[in-house]
Amino acid sequence: xxxxxxxxxxxxxxxxxxxxxxxxxxxxxxxxxxxxxxxxxxxxxxxxxxxxxxxxxxxxxxxxxxxxxxxxxxxxxxxxxxxxxxxxxxxxxxxxxxxxxxxxxxxxxxxxxxxxxxxxxxxxxxxxxxxxxxxxxxxxxxxxxxxxxxxxxxxxxxxxxxxxxxxxxxxxxxxxxxxxxxxxxxxxxxxxxxxxxxxxxxxxxxxxxxxxxxxxxxxxxxxxxxxxxxxxxxxxxxxxxxxxxxxxxxxxxxxxxxxxxxxxxxxxxxxxxxxxxxxxxxxxxxxxxxxxxxxxxxxxxxxxxxxxxxxxxxxxxxxxxxxxxxxxxxxxxxxxxxxxxxxxxxxxxxxxxxxxxxxxxxxxxxxxxxxxxxxxxxxxxxxxxxxxxxxxxxxxxxxx
Amino acid sequence: xxxxxxxxxxxxxxxxxxxxxxxxxxxxxxxxxxxxxxxxxxxxxxxxxxxxxxxxxxxxxxxxxxxxxxxxxxxxxxxxxxxxxxxxxxxxxxxxxxxxxxxxxxxxxxxxxxxxxxxxxxxxxxxxxxxxxxxxxxxxxxxxxxxxxxxxxxxxxxxxxxxxxxxxxxxxxxxxxxxxxxxxxxxxxxxxxx
Numbered sequence: 001x002x003x004x005x006x007x008x009x010x011x012x013x014x015x016x017x018x019x020x021x022x023x024x025x026x027x028x029x030x031x032x033x034x035x036x037x038x039x040x041x042x043x044x045x046x047x048x049x050x051x052x053x054x055x056x057x058x059x060x061x062x063x064x065x066x067x068x069x070x071x072x073x074x075x076x077x078x079x080x081x082x083x084x085x086x087x088x089x090x091x092x093x094x095x096x097x098x099x100x101x102x103x104x105x106x107x108x109x110x111x112x113x114x115x116x117x118x119x120x121x122x123x124x125x126x127x128x129x130x131x132x133x134x135x136x137x138x139x140x141x142x143x144x145x146x147x148x149x150x151x152x153x154x155x156x157x158x159x160x161x162x163x164x165x166x167x168x169x170x171x172x173x174x175x176x177x178x179x180x181x182x183x184x185x186x187x188x189x190x191x192x193x194x195x196x197x198x199x200x201x202x203x204x205x206x207x208x209x210x211x212x213x214x215x216x217x218x219x220x221x222x223x224x225x226x227x228x229x230x231x232x233x234x235x236x237x238x239x240x241x242x243x244x245x246x247x248x249x250x251x252x253x254x255x256x257x258x259x260x261x262x263x264x265x266x267x268x269x270x271x272x273x274x275x276x277x278x279x280x281x282x283x284x285x286x287x288x289x290x291x292x293x294x295x296x297x298x299x300x301x302x303x304x305x306x307x308x309x310x311x312x313x314x315x316x317x318x319x320x321x322x323x324x325x326x327x328x329x330x331x332x333x334x335x336x337x338x339x340x341x342x343x344x345x346x347x348x349x350x351x352x353x354x355x356x357x358x359x360x361x362x363x364x365x366x367x368x369x370x371x372x373x374x375x376x377x378x379x380x381x382x383x384x385x386x387x388x389x390x391x392x393x394x395x396x397x398x399x400x
Numbered sequence: 401x402x403x404x405x406x407x408x409x410x411x412x413x414x415x416x417x418x419x420x421x422x423x424x425x426x427x428x429x430x431x432x433x434x435x436x437x438x439x440x441x442x443x444x445x446x447x448x449x450x451x452x453x454x455x456x457x458x459x460x461x462x463x464x465x466x467x468x469x470x471x472x473x474x475x476x477x478x479x480x481x482x483x484x485x486x487x488x489x490x491x492x493x494x495x496x497x498x499x500x501x502x503x504x505x506x507x508x509x510x511x512x513x514x515x516x517x518x519x520x521x522x523x524x525x526x527x528x529x530x531x532x533x534x535x536x537x538x539x540x541x542x543x544x545x546x547x548x549x550x551x552x553x554x555x556x557x558x559x560x561x562x563x564x565x566x567x568x569x570x571x572x573x574x575x576x577x578x579x580x581x582x583x584x585x586x587x588x589x590x591x592x593x594x
Contacts, residue, residue, distance in 0.1 A: 082529060196499040217562055224565035242538060245545035248568060252552050255575040263459050267438065267451035269589050 414466055416570070416577040424466040425581050432458030457481060463578045471570045472563065476555025 228248055229235045235247045413500035414421040433439050438448060446454070461481050514589040549564060550556035553571050556564055 022453060157422075220562045221565060224562065224569065226571050228565060228572075231569060240538070242541035242545050245542065245549060247546050248572075249545060249552060252549075252572055252575070255572060255579060256552070256578050257461060258580070259575065260456065262579060262586065263455040264452050265586055266455045266582065266589075269586070356457065 415469065416467065416574040421466055421574075421577055422581045422584075425462050425578060426585060428462035428465050429458055429581070429585070432461050445542060459578065459582065467570075467574050471567055472566045473554045473556070473571045474574075480554060509526065 225241065225244060229244060232244075232248050232251045235244055235251075238244055238247060414424050433455065438451045438454040438457050438458065453502060458478060464474045464478040464481065469475050546561055546564065550559070553564065553568050556567065559567060
């Protein structure tokens with residue numbers, strides 16, 4: 001669970017910035033991508049968000065909360081008693097609200113609902129349910145999202161009354177939360193995030209537990225699809241879940257084929273020896289790396305204490321690195337760009353003395369092999385069966 | 401709370417976009433290559449195919465270890481590797497290799513989890529097909545794609561669609577980082593004699 005939460009933090013932080021990208025941004029992406037390579041400009045725009053890194057940094061602290069709450073939230077929604085908590089807001093959106101200066105339309109909408117939460121009557125809820133059931137389907141098609149957003153901006157049903165309004169409203173209700181209308185008021189006070197996930201029901205939607213949970217699930221899926229869309233080159237041109245999944249599948253398959261091909265190439269390298277690799281590096285770098293090699297080792301052994309609160313920096317570097325990865329053909333350029341990230345102190349220290357990109361990368365490779373040569377004598381002779389267990393054990397060893 | 405959850409995570413946690421990931425991956429790859437006998441120091445004469453498989457497994461293991469135990473795909477990839485199963489790749493003529501290394505059937509829990517989508521599929525088919533509305537078609541198409549994605553992403557069998565997408569994202573980024581690291585290694589190795 002912890003492992004999952006840890007991985008989920010990363011994704012959640014990536015996703016928490018996604019709500020900011022509404023269709024307008026995607027349209028801009030489309031326009032920008034028309035005249036240039038598809039993926040590169042898109043990621044540039046995506047990462048060119050000024051508040052992205054900041055948001056990601058702050059969100060990392062919320063994301064742990066979110067996952068703890070998501071499990072309880074599902075249970076909480078189902079068994080929630082009649083009086084709904086007044087200041088209900090989705091944990092992740094609360095985080096995004098606090099982090100970004102520009103108010104998230106989704107969160108602003110939820111803020112607006114907080115005031116009117118007590119107003120709507122149960123009868124109105126039932127009436128809306130019956131009207132909403134007609135002709136609404138399960139698929140989160142974006143087209144349908146837009147068409148059913150006719151009643152947006154007005155007051156909404158808020159209370160979560162699962163038992164009372166479960167009048168056969170098991171049929172799913174259209175999810176209008178994907179691209180919520182931007183008519184939310186900005187000046188709402190920030191509500192403290194609760195300990196479980198609160199979801200607002202929109203106008204014209206059922207408020208029973210099942211559809212709410214489904215809506216949460218659908219929103220999550222759509223968020224991830226958005227992030228994937230930005231990642232996979234050429235995916236922003238297609239709209240629709242199936243087509244996007246097609247692109248994603250093609251992309252992952254091509255990546256796997258590339259790995260296969262590269263491993264074949266590596267196998268054909270006949271004198272596969274790693275001893276002459278350090279000789280590629282310049283002598284002065286060799287000496288400069290001497291003291292830093294031990295620091296690399298200590299850094300990696302202490303990476304178990306790598307706190308997740310630093311994940312903001314990691315995301316920042318991840319984002320910029322991913323951006324560079326897509327843009328630059330020459331990985332030395334990447335090394336130079338990475339040199340500008342304040343990621344690891346020792347790297348910065350040695351990078352500052354470097355004048356050229358090539359030296360920086362070679363020093364990096366040098367560090368790798370320096371450690372590796374040192375470890376040649378120590379063979380980790382652990383069996384393959386313990387591989388999985390070793391991963392969990394918190395110590396990095398590689399066995400076969 | 402997030403820091404407590406992270407402190408118990410494995411030490412090999414590294415985001416795929418970072419340089420540390422590349423460090424770790426290359427280090428693991430070299431160790432794995434030496435162990436797998438693909439390196440020149442090994443006296444055993446391996447055929448090209450054997451070497452390719454060994455390199456492939458070393459690369460997969462290095463990736464899974466470098467990524468850590470946080471994402472589900474890395475754990476399941478590591479488990480597959482330790483089982484000795486080779487992930488079905490472009491060569492389908494690998495029955496000898498995979499069976500001789502003693503591949504076990506997938507765990508029973510995964511079989512049961514696989515049954516769930518199958519049951520859903522059967523239900524859809526059992527309904528009398530009155531009108532193939534566009535939404536029905538879209539749903540079927542999306543299901544097919546999701547199934548295909550499950551086959552591709554390691555450990556995708558036991559995931560719901562939501563986590564599947566998240567894992568795909570992480571997996572794609574890690575693969576990209578792996579590819580770049582391997583390309584760099586190749587470039588360095590090939591340029592060496594010159």
